[in-house]
Amino acid sequence: MVYRLGFAPSRRAARQYVLHGHVTVNGRKAAVPSMVLNTGDVVAVKDKAASKDFAQRALEAATQAQMPTWLNLDRAALKAEVVSIPTREQIAPIVDEQAIVELYSR
Numbered sequence: 001m002v003y004r005l006g007f008a009p010s011r012r013a014a015r016q017y018v019l020h021g022h023v024t025v026n027g028r029k030a031a032v033p034s035m036v037l038n039t040g041d042v043v044a045v046k047d048k049a050a051s052k053d054f055a056q057r058a059l060e061a062a063t064q065a066q067m068p069t070w071l072n073l074d075r076a077a078l079k080a081e082v083v084s085i086p087t088r089e090q091i092a093p094i095v096d097e098q099a100i101v102e103l104y105s106r
């Protein structure tokens with residue numbers, strides 16, 4: 001979600017950004033990149049200069065990326081709220097699920 005919001009330039013950078021403690025969820029430090037979020041959860045960048053600078057630069061670079069409808073981003077405060085749980089079509093997975101099922105059914 002940190003990558004989708006534009007707080008990091010890549011998925012790997014987003015994972016490292018969370019692991020290093022630059023992100024909070026509902027006011028608490030988030031240290032697990034694979035954390036499960038629910039509707040109403042607020043994801044924010046920590047109130048540190050280094051954290052905000054990195055996120056601001058990534059947001060400026062990702063201006064052409066379209067914000068998902070299931071997220072509500074406040075660019076000025078570097079906060080976002082999960083409005084709803086996304087459907088499979090909204091996430092747009094980049095895998096061929098049928099090929100995976102066929103591989104493991106052998």
